[in-house]
Amino acid sequence: MANKHYDINYLQNSRRLLINLKEHSYSFFKSISSGTIVDLGCGAGNDVIELAKMAAENVKIIGVDHDPGMLQQAKEDAKEINNVDFILSEAYPLPFEDGTISGLRTERLVQHLKNPEKVFSEISRVLKTDAPFVIIETDWNSLAFYTELAGIQKKVIAYLTDVKVNNGFAAAKLTSYLKQNNFRDIRFEIHPFVVNTLKEANEYFWIEKMIQEAAQKGYIEEQEYHALYKALQAEDDENYFSCSINLVVASCVK
Known part of the structure; x- marks a missing residue:
């Protein structure tokens, strides 16, 4: 967990910002009437629960994550929902047979993968023909102060x-x-997100933490860290702070 730039609190905070985008991503699976939908990299399971609320009676939602602590929280929150299950697993290999999954969603996972090509091949392996695959991903290169x-x-x-x-x-x-x-049938959408207080930027994007780490790792000088954060604080004090980043949604079918 120490090497991650997220934890359960971070995921819950960012969920409030991204709720409309998340609901949009669920809509790609509404036509599935039976089978299994997988949320890969499900974290604490909130999206699994929301997908289960939307899904048809004969559809099962399985959340997959490699973090036992996240899955413990997910199982607790979903304990009264019948069509939900959680599996502890890495993104590669996946614990499913060839061509058995009716749809797959993943959010802010690909950025963490050291071997993304293997994971995409594995996702292709487990999906049925014509099954929808939806990805939400952060474009870190678009971050702007x-x-x-x-x-x-x-x-x-x-x-x-x-x-x-x-x-x-x-x-x-x-x-x-x-x-x-x-x-x-690949489709690509760009969704910009803007926050207007330094408090929100720190909650949703961990801006102060990231700038501190950049200084600690030698990417910026200590005085540059203080100068940048002082400038951000001044903007916030004078009520013209802005910080933006793009998230993308890629959708397709197997």
Whole structure:
């Protein structure tokens, strides 16, 4: 957990910001009348629960995650829901037979994968023909603070995309991963998110933590860290703070 840039509190905070986008992602699975839908990298299971509420009676929702603590919370929250199950597993290999899954959703997972090509191949293996596959991913390269310290900001983003996040340019690579595995009917949507207080930026994007880490790892100087964060605080104090980032939704079928 120490190497992650998220925990259960972070996921819950970001959920409030992303609720409309999440609900949009569920809509791709509404036509499934039977079988199994997988939420890969399900975290604490909130999306599994919401998918289960939407799903037809004969559809089972399975959440898969590698974090026992996340799954413990997920199982507790979903204990009274009959069509839900959770499996402790890495994203590769997946514990399903070939061509047995009716739909698969994954949110902010690809950025953490060290071998994404293997995972996309594995997802293709387990999905049925014509099954929908939906991905939500963060475009870390789009992160923007609106100060005059563009050079420092550029270094912080480089830290995020090159070091902190395993696959920092995952959002830009999604269509390539999908085409390599013969997914079709690919659609790509960009959803910008803007917060207007430093408090929200720290809750949703962990901005202060990321800038501190960039200084600790030598991507920016200590004085650059203080200068950038002072500028962000000044903007917040004067009520013109803005921070934005794009999330993308890629949808396709097997």
